[in-house]
Amino acid sequence: MTDAPMTPSRTWRGIFGVWLAGLLGAILVAVFAPVELRFTWLSLTLAACTLLAFVVQLRTHQKVGFIDRLSISVVGVLGILTVAAAIIGLVALFEG
Structure with a gap:
């Protein structure tokens, strides 16, 4: 194990990957x-x-x-899914 700090691009790549998975999951839920x-x-x-x-x-x-990287990942996904839930709720409200 090395104690060298991670490069910023490597740090954010993992965080954005989790956010992308959350966005993809929200889209799949809304559609299917x-x-x-x-x-x-x-x-x-x-x-x-x-x-x-x-x-x-x-x-x-x-x-x-x-802890910082994990928190940023989870809070970002929570924000994405909150927006998705609001959109799904509004669509359901106006549909029926």
Whole structure:
């Protein structure tokens, strides 16, 4: 294990990857999930992205800044899924 700090591009690549997975999950839920189960699937997407964030950050083998990187990843996914839930809710409100 090395104590050299991670480069900024390598740090953000893992974070953006988790955010992209959250965005992809939100799109898949909005398109394919039954209407009555969409919010359930969004919460499962958040759980899956949280686990993915742990895997991505543990795989870097860098203990310095682990909590910061993990927090940024999870809070970003939470924001993405919050926006997706608001959009899904508004569409459902105006549809029926």
